[in-house]
Amino acid sequence: MGAINGALDRLTEAYQAEQRFVADAAHELRTPLAVLSLHLQRAKLGGTLDWGTIDHDVEQLNKLVGQLLDLARKEHARQTKVASARPVINLSRLAREAAAAVFPLADQAGRSLDVDLPDNLAVRGSSEDLYDMIRNLLDNALIHGRGEIRLVAGVEIGVGNERLAYISVSDEGAGVPEALGDTVFDRFRKGSPDSIGHGLGLAIVREIARGHDGNVAFESGKPCQIRVVLPMANEAIQA
Known part of the structure; x- marks a missing residue:
């Protein structure tokens, strides 16, 4: 019975951690996406693209998404692998x-x-x-x-x-x-x-x-x- 309760506790912890992760990721992605959208809208209205700014925005988004995926993989590994x-x-x-x-x-x-x-x-x-x-x-x-x-x-x-x-x-x-x-x-x-x-x-x-x-x-x-x-x-x- 103790083993079952322990497994359920770990499952609950993992589910809650996943919910927090998704919520945090969505919140953090909102700002850089909004900035990129604003720059694209300005380019559309002005008729010219500031490629330096656009490239920087995309680079920051790629870095953020890469770190999020890396952190998600490491959290999953901690919950499923035995260090020994x-x-x-x-x-x-x-x-x-x-x-x-x-x-x-x-x-x-x-x-x-x-x-x-x-x-x-x-x-x-x-x-x-x-x-x-x-x-x-x-x-x-x-x-x-x-x-x-x-x-x-x-x-x-x-x-x-x-x-x-x-x-x-x-x-x-x-x-x-x-x-x-x-x-x-x-x-x-x-x-x-x-x-x-x-x-x-x-x-x-x-x-x-x-x-x-x-x-x-x-x-x-x-x-x-x-x-x-x-x-x-x-x-x-x-x-």
């Missing part, structure tokens, strides 16, 4: 690959990116999702932070002597207002209304961390630092 059944991978390797992809962007922005990673950091999970998680953390620091960006990883001991892997990304920006707390990880939540983006990057980070039996949080104080903690694997790295 995933392969053992090297989190350090994924972090180095994510940093390598961001280096040119940081250099272009006149920002430095410092990396301090162990050779091996074994965790169970999806290579694609964990790479996305680290890349989103770095992108968040690059877009919303300032000054030097630092990517650090290592091992710590948790409750019950559990070995945990952590990934930390920090920059010299002001960080997230304390009043926001964990709500900054909610879908479409921004640290500032004027921030660029759609407020989905950190929601994706949290979804991936939770899907790997981990957690993510901003550290209090300065510098601005966000930290993900994941359980380590006891087996050797497979990929």
Whole structure:
């Protein structure tokens, strides 16, 4: 009976989450669609198209839809997959690959990116999702932070002597207002209304961390630092 109740609770949670997701997505899509429609109407009345503006509108819509689909896939994966059944991978390797992809962007922005990673950091999970998680953390620091960006990883001991892997990304920006707390990880939540983006990057980070039996949080104080903690694997790295 307990197993049946648990299954029903999970089904109810999944259904409610899907309803919230659809409602949130519809709300967020309304504004960029309205802006694109307005620009097209002006072009129709004026007889000329501002292709630069139209291209920008379409690019923003594509980015928003892509992030929404990505988040939906990750939420579904968390509800249906068992983390312990995933392969053992090297989190350090994924972090180095994510940093390598961001280096040119940081250099272009006149920002430095410092990396301090162990050779091996074994965790169970999806290579694609964990790479996305680290890349989103770095992108968040690059877009919303300032000054030097630092990517650090290592091992710590948790409750019950559990070995945990952590990934930390920090920059010299002001960080997230304390009043926001964990709500900054909610879908479409921004640290500032004027921030660029759609407020989905950190929601994706949290979804991936939770899907790997981990957690993510901003550290209090300065510098601005966000930290993900994941359980380590006891087996050797497979990929």
